[in-house]
Amino acid sequence: MKIFKIALAQFSPHIGNIEANAQKMIEQANQAKKQNADLIVFPELSLIGYPAEDLLIRPSLAKRTQKGFEQLSQVKDIVMVFGFVNQTEDGERYNAAVVMKDGQVLGIYNKQNLPHYGIFDEKRYFNEGHQHLVFEYLGHKFGVLICEDVWSLNTVHQLSQLNVDTILVLNASPYEVGKPQHRIATMRKLAKQLNINLAYINQVGGQDDLIFDGTSFVINQDGEVALQAPSFQEELYYTEYLAEQKTFKVVESTPALDTMAEIYQGLVLATRDYVQRSGFPGVILGLSGGIDSALTLAIAVDAIGADKVQAVMMPYTYTAPMSVEDAAAQAKSMGVTFGIAEIHPIVNSFMQTLYPFFGNSPADTTEENLQARTRGTLLMGLSNKFGNLVLATGNKSEISVGYCTLYGDMVGGYSVLKDVYKTIVFELAKYRNSISETPVIPERVITRPPSAELRPDQKDQDSLPPYDILDAILYAYIEEDMSQDDIITKGFEKEVVEKIIRLVDQNEYKRRQGAIGPRISSRAFSRERRYPIVNGWTPGV
Amino acid sequence: MKIFKIALAQFSPHIGNIEANAQKMIEQANQAKKQNADLIVFPELSLIGYPAEDLLIRPSLAKRTQKGFEQLSQVKDIVMVFGFVNQTEDGERYNAAVVMKDGQVLGIYNKQNLPHYGIFDEKRYFNEGHQHLVFEYLGHKFGVLICEDVWSLNTVHQLSQLNVDTILVLNASPYEVGKPQHRIATMRKLAKQLNINLAYINQVGGQDDLIFDGTSFVINQDGEVALQAPSFQEELYYTEYLAEQKTFKVVESTPALDTMAEIYQGLVLATRDYVQRSGFPGVILGLSGGIDSALTLAIAVDAIGADKVQAVMMPYTYTAPMSVEDAAAQAKSMGVTFGIAEIHPIVNSFMQTLYPFFGNSPADTTEENLQARTRGTLLMGLSNKFGNLVLATGNKSEISVGYCTLYGDMVGGYSVLKDVYKTIVFELAKYRNSISETPVIPERVITRPPSAELRPDQKDQDSLPPYDILDAILYAYIEEDMSQDDIITKGFEKEVVEKIIRLVDQNEYKRRQGAIGPRISSRAFSRERRYPIVNGWTPGV
Structure with missing residues (x-):
């Protein structure tokens, strides 16, 4: 018998278009309700999309975010967890996740680990959070982390100490060759090591030079993959938590793609x-x-x-x-x-x-x-x-x-x-x-x-x-x-x-001066290899 | 009677060419010695030049820096303060300044405030320092700060508490319209407020889309400008500290340029x-x-x-x-x-x-x-x-x-x-x-x-x-x-x-896809206005 059902929204946002994204999130939440889901989880910064770059510093962002919240407050009878930019009154800005039910904010989590290497520039935009968020729902204790957080053993360990059953991880993790498999392999080890369930929800879609592959998944505390969503598709995927086994129901997963595919x-x-x-x-x-x-x-x-x-x-x-x-x-x-x-x-x-x-x-x-x-x-x-x-x-x-x-x-x-x-x-x-x-x-x-x-x-x-x-x-x-x-x-x-x-x-x-193009490697010529044009670095050592 | 004489090296580095920069620094130090200078101060990161972008993460940087230090160790009988990348054995990387005499390292300072807004990306490359550096020389107490540090009242205040007479500020502060005057006006207030002398040494030269104007200066603790170097020229400028008045000798300054000039x-x-x-x-x-x-x-x-x-x-x-x-x-x-x-x-x-x-x-x-x-x-x-x-x-x-x-x-x-x-x-x-x-x-x-x-x-x-x-x-x-x-x-x-x-x-x-070009505004279309190409941000509010 299932205790609850989570919808993993492998969501493809339109960067910067908060109103349209909120509208699509509402539709997906209503769709999930029809499937009797109790909870729907969206990716990192799903409301504005990732990466929104300097749109994040436009002065009206707070106002626009507020309007997005008003739109989303019409969703009833399902808990929504989604990503947004949390701007506090003293002007601090956080890469945040909110737990919302019937328009009520049940909790907010501010991302603690901000990547600022490779393609990432998060310290340009965000402050670091310093507090964990745990919420209880249907007798289950959920923790929330955002992307880079789950790669910090320290952060995950702290959260696991709070008697959490399942960590919901909101991600905007860009694709590169082999990355989907690498994420799952790493997270299987982590789940087992900390004896905790992980539900990993990733953004999907192309955004300028970045590809987000989705490939969301759920891993039980024994390291078994309960669900693996296909790559490169926008869709809702469902996972059920079973009363008897106290684990997420293992369903047949989409086989991983060959490299060329x-x-x-x-x-x-x-x-x-x-x-x-x-x-x-x-x-x-x-x-x-x-x-x-x-x-x-x-x-x-x-x-x-x-x-x-x-x-x-x-x-x-x-x-x-x-x-x-x-x-x-x-x-x-x-x-x-x-x-x-x-x-x-x-x-x-x-x-x-x-x-x-x-x-x-x-x-x-x-x-x-x-x-x-x-x-x-x-x-x-x-x-x-x-x-x-x-x-x-x-x-x-x-x-x-x-x-x-x-x-x-x-x-x-x-x-x-x-x-x-x-x-x-x-x-x-x-x-x-x-x-x-x-x-x-x-x-x-x-x-x-x-x-x-x-x-x-x-x-x-x-x-x-x-x-x-x-x-x-x-x-x-x-x-x-x-x-x-x-x-x-x-x-x-x-x-x-x-x-x-x-x-x-x-x-x-x-x-x-070349056109942008999709990144598939770990070092594309774009935002992640920033070399001065005029430079006197000599080859050799 | 002068107690000591400082050479302000308004230096134009060749980005990435550590060997050539070290060679030029040696020549400038020898030139300063001929003018009986006791101390020569170079700009922020002078050894590699600013900004070196992802050259800073090339694996051989530490080796190259080491060779640069060996070159510079041949300079005798003058104290050199210059900027370099300090890589510690545990892999941390700092935007640092070193005080060197006769090849001996007398002290190292790691920049505490790393800018990561506008054109700046320092958190991509550097860790934050947490300690002040004060050194005594010829009976005078010098503190060292690097660029952004001097804009943090907190940092400057802490340093001034250490009975420092003069702060040497190593900079790579890019030009924008009115910036030279703005820096001096702000630093005059600061010197007066904290009752401390400031010697501000800035990089000069064009680097891709950035212009460094130089416009180095010295300000006495009463807020008076003792020296103001011309903008846009690579040159050594000298300032003498006078025994009687206990201030830097006030010399006629280059008049500030009109905006169009x-x-x-x-x-x-x-x-x-x-x-x-x-x-x-x-x-x-x-x-x-x-x-x-x-x-x-x-x-x-x-x-x-x-x-x-x-x-x-x-x-x-x-x-x-x-x-x-x-x-x-x-x-x-x-x-x-x-x-x-x-x-x-x-x-x-x-x-x-x-x-x-x-x-x-x-x-x-x-x-x-x-x-x-x-x-x-x-x-x-x-x-x-x-x-x-x-x-x-x-x-x-x-x-x-x-x-x-x-x-x-x-x-x-x-x-x-x-x-x-x-x-x-x-x-x-x-x-x-x-x-x-x-x-x-x-x-x-x-x-x-x-x-x-x-x-x-x-x-x-x-x-x-x-x-x-x-x-x-x-x-x-x-x-x-x-x-x-x-x-x-x-x-x-x-x-x-x-x-x-x-x-x-x-x-x-x-x-x-446009060519790069020199930045003169506070918001150039280049590295400081990073907008997604595909975006649905609507105009309006």
């Missing part, structure tokens, strides 16, 4: 949320016959549907016929709008105008960049005219070393593969082909040697080491913060490592 | 440091005959010299003849390389290529953007071929409301007027003309109505309110965080305010 679904969700929440009618991208744009197209179609996706092939002298064929074939098989725009006349007119300036200077990357910038300008023209968002198609390997053209192939409002190394791009393309009856990305696009096709017979490998080596060096330098010397010691060629690191360092200015 | 010199310094420290041989910019590019040109010439500056006029159908005349006249009078590149053929070829896509869609901003992007691509081509940095010329008013073309007039590595409202652009142009015998900016450029010249007879004022009104609304919304309702209540037209705020909010994505 996990990344792919994350990218799809991020792209969908960015496009839809920015109000674009659709997207447009340059399809080159290469693997990056092919994968980006597949993600775009899976995110918003083929009818909202436009692909343009923009060949030039160095474009191989098979590139045009493959682009056309993929566009056709995916059912998207497809057009071809020759760029010769435009590039020629650029060259003629520049000739008096260039004189007899030998051709170099300048001429290659002209091709890329002509394509970028065409895409932006089509975007301006019809309103579709341009998707940039560059990958993390290229963007790391600056093997991309600013205002050229870098144009766009969302850079879908920005945090995806080229070796993973290949894996994702194969994964995507593996899940449909006929391959959506032509086989030849995956198997041919990658080329930017900006000069005759060009191959990426003419300028860069093979991608498996390049990516290994980049990973060591970027994700693992290893020094040049240490990477060389690992066995990579000295000259190669020196060149790659020099390129990464020199191209900070380019990355700074 | 202050801003102008700041922009010149920032531009020079960005160009030179990035290793560019020179700069290139598009000269339109309008006031923004005219002012940018003047700043560039003053920063790095006319021989390193290239200007290009890129006329189209809508360019008035007087624009070409004025651009040519200014280029000639300033002595820069000047060229003209007609963009008709290129724009036409874009239009022809796009025609099959556009069909009979009426002309709109798409066609205007093609002109701007053609110009941007030409500038980038010239930059790629000859290595000069492209300077973007947009102002803060335009960038706020998105009255600028992404990948068009926004191209560039440094955006000189990014934080300068249009009304200030006019003032700066007049100021610059006022300080040379013959005007460097043609009078007509200043007096004619501003126009982007992207369609026939276009004036900025067709799409935007007059600049004095626009700037007042923008200032209220951006700098003062006022709500839409409150701005309307101030007396501005409702429709105008709503439109402006909508434009500011909608154009976050454009600004995010």
Whole structure:
């Protein structure tokens, strides 16, 4: 027999839109009531969404929060636990959770551990709380923690000392590869160690460069997973507490995704949320016959549907016929709008105008960049005219070393593969082909040697080491913060490592002007790798 | 008779280059010795420079700092006080100051107040110190504080209780309009209140988007200014402590700069440091005959010299003849390389290529953007071929409301007027003309109505309110965080305010891809206004 039932609201907020979020929370609470839930728990800062950044310091936030509370007070006969910004009269601001019933505030908890590393800036906005919150309901003692709190053994230990049966953890924990599994594994150990039940509710949805995967779960005090919600889906999940066993009922969990499925679904969700929440009618991208744009197209179609996706092939002298064929074939098989725009006349007119300036200077990357910038300008023209968002198609390997053209192939409002190394791009393309009856990305696009096709017979490998080596060096330098010397010691060629690191360092200015794109790694080029553009840090040790 | 002499090292570090900074500090210490100084004080974190951002979390920082200390230990017979990153064996990291003599460490102070608002992120990198440092030298008791510490009355009060005669304050306090005067006024009150002498040493130089103005000073305990160093200059300044009066000798101070002189010199310094420290041989910019590019040109010439500056006029159908005349006249009078590149053929070829896509869609901003992007691509081509940095010329008013073309007039590595409202652009142009015998900016450029010249007879004022009104609304919304309702209540037209705020909010994505540029306001679009691109914050309250 169940004693009570909790709804875990794996909620996708619209950042900053308190009124709309409150409205959706009301609907979800009413839905949970219909399922006879006694309690509904929302993620961290669910009322305003995470991260709201400097919206948190707008003067009217308190007023808006107050209105959100008034909206939510109409919910009756179910206990709601949700996240909000708690501003006290003396001007202190807390990342807080409230327990509310029938419009009455039963308790407020202020987050005690504020992360301020990686992507996090919470000390910019919040004060630290110093008190635990425990509330009793239906004969059960609940404690409340918020995200980072549960990673502080000290904090969790203190709370567990207060005879709490179950800790409700409100989270906005961003996705990175392997993170969903890591959270559950860590929390299983913790539950067992402290002999306490944990209900972990995570935000879901894309927000600019961040993906929130959801993957909420419930763990019994013996460490068993009672419930594991799917990743990347907004939904209510339910868990029942059983009288006899004094544990949460164990239900069959959604199996964890394979790595490529996990990344792919994350990218799809991020792209969908960015496009839809920015109000674009659709997207447009340059399809080159290469693997990056092919994968980006597949993600775009899976995110918003083929009818909202436009692909343009923009060949030039160095474009191989098979590139045009493959682009056309993929566009056709995916059912998207497809057009071809020759760029010769435009590039020629650029060259003629520049000739008096260039004189007899030998051709170099300048001429290659002209091709890329002509394509970028065409895409932006089509975007301006019809309103579709341009998707940039560059990958993390290229963007790391600056093997991309600013205002050229870098144009766009969302850079879908920005945090995806080229070796993973290949894996994702194969994964995507593996899940449909006929391959959506032509086989030849995956198997041919990658080329930017900006000069005759060009191959990426003419300028860069093979991608498996390049990516290994980049990973060591970027994700693992290893020094040049240490990477060389690992066995990579000295000259190669020196060149790659020099390129990464020199191209900070380019990355700074690049479009945002979804983060899937533990060190994306965005808010979590903050390097000065002008800097004299020498490689080496 | 003097008892001792202090050298205030208004130092301009090369961020991250510890070896080079240490070398320069040695040279400055030796120079100070020749002037019989007993003590030399450098700014906050002088060894690595401020802000070093995520270089501070590179694993080899401790090793590099150690080497810097070894270099500096060769300085003899003068006490050095300088800033460094203090990493303890248990992995804590402090923003610290060290007192060193003949290679011996006499004391270390860890900053107690870590700013983490506005442009500051110190809690991302540092732990808070909890102890004061007082050292006695030549019969005088010195206390040491670092930047934010001196703005905490609590901290300063505690230190003053330790019978300190003079507080040495090591700073990296970024410039904003009026800040130099504000610092001195506040510190005069403080010195008087606590009956204590203050020697305030500030970093100087441009670092990416930040300008450090220097403007170091010494204040006697009666509140009198004993020394005020000039702004925006790297130099050693000396102050003598007199036996009889028991105060620092009052010397004639550099008069404070007028506001426009202050801003102008700041922009010149920032531009020079960005160009030179990035290793560019020179700069290139598009000269339109309008006031923004005219002012940018003047700043560039003053920063790095006319021989390193290239200007290009890129006329189209809508360019008035007087624009070409004025651009040519200014280029000639300033002595820069000047060229003209007609963009008709290129724009036409874009239009022809796009025609099959556009069909009979009426002309709109798409066609205007093609002109701007053609110009941007030409500038980038010239930059790629000859290595000069492209300077973007947009102002803060335009960038706020998105009255600028992404990948068009926004191209560039440094955006000189990014934080300068249009009304200030006019003032700066007049100021610059006022300080040379013959005007460097043609009078007509200043007096004619501003126009982007992207369609026939276009004036900025067709799409935007007059600049004095626009700037007042923008200032209220951006700098003062006022709500839409409150701005309307101030007396501005409702429709105008709503439109402006909508434009500011909608154009976050454009600004995010813009070049960095020097900050002169209290709320620049850079690291200190962090808004989500996707957000549902509604205007109004």
